Amino acid sequence: MPTLLITGANRGIGLEITRQYAADGWDVLACCRSPENAHELNKLAAATKGGVSVCLLDVANDAQRQALAAQLKGQPIDILFNSAGVSGNWATQSFGHCKTDEWLEVMRINVITPMLMMQDFAANVALSEHKIIANMSSKMGSVADNTSGGSYLYRSSKAALNMVTVSAAHDLARRKIAVVALHPGWVRTDMGGPNGELSVEESVTALKRNLAKVAFADSGRFIDIDGGDIPW
Template structure:
């Protein structure tokens, strides 16, 4: 049975990833910072024995250390760093950016995916598929930025893209593919009610892209249709 580890598994895209992968027969390590406040995730886990729920605030070094110790020697076919934040959209226009919130967004969207890769790359290397997927966004593409604004979110995803590219080089010797995924504009708390895709549609496409990933794709930023988004 293949295994996927998903952060931010308590809501939105992360929760739907848990639902669909478990339904497909995968073992799902569903990680979230407050399992006691994740009723939908707990309900899924109660109904499907493929799902195990793990306490993990990705910013908490001790929790990452404990979980890494618990999972030592366990193969993880896909590490999916889905946890992320946008920051307050009202504080992202020119003249409205503040350092504290910006640093929080950078910490969660850039630093913690890197730390997750460091902590669990050994597990991924033990697996058959050997894939790390980092949730990025077309909004992190400099080439795609034709509107300005969204400084906090755009800069965090652009930085994540560079982290991913370096990791793709550094983990190549372990045979690990490290890819970036754009989920599309999705109707979630982050994407808002006007998104083009439902959560179910987005995750179905993300799964299709991951199923087609090869080592040659390592370092790519994949659009929802599988094409490459320019940096």
């Protein structure tokens, strides 16, 4: 069976990705910071009878990340999905209100930790059949799409993640690994708010459809929820 390793699997889009891939018969390594509090994820894992393995992982914790990498050494991972992310405080993302510590934390979680995950698990992905790394980005990280300003912390972190994705696509080409950035749409989650255009289920169904079409030639793409390309 193919294997998916996903971060941020305890809620929202990450939880639904775990659910849908498990339903398709994938082995899912579902990572979250506090497995003991991930009640919905644990219920899902119990229902799949081994199809979902709940893994302790705070992506910003070097020791935890390296311990998991050591535990999984030699195990193929078909898709590494860097889904964990933060929005930051929306109230302090307008011009004149940005704060250093908050901005650094958003960059640390949204940019640096996906890069470290790629470094730590690229060898596993290279052993697999699918050989895909997916980074959860956002159209808000598109410079061309920015017509309203604001949201400095979140926008800049996703723009930086896009650059990291493209650089990794070049660097991992010799291993035939496809690295892509995905836009999940505007989704009704804690981060997206109640006015989002898509339900979590609709978003994940589309994300899965897009990932199923990813080939090595797609490496470095910024893929919209409808499967098209988003301008940088």
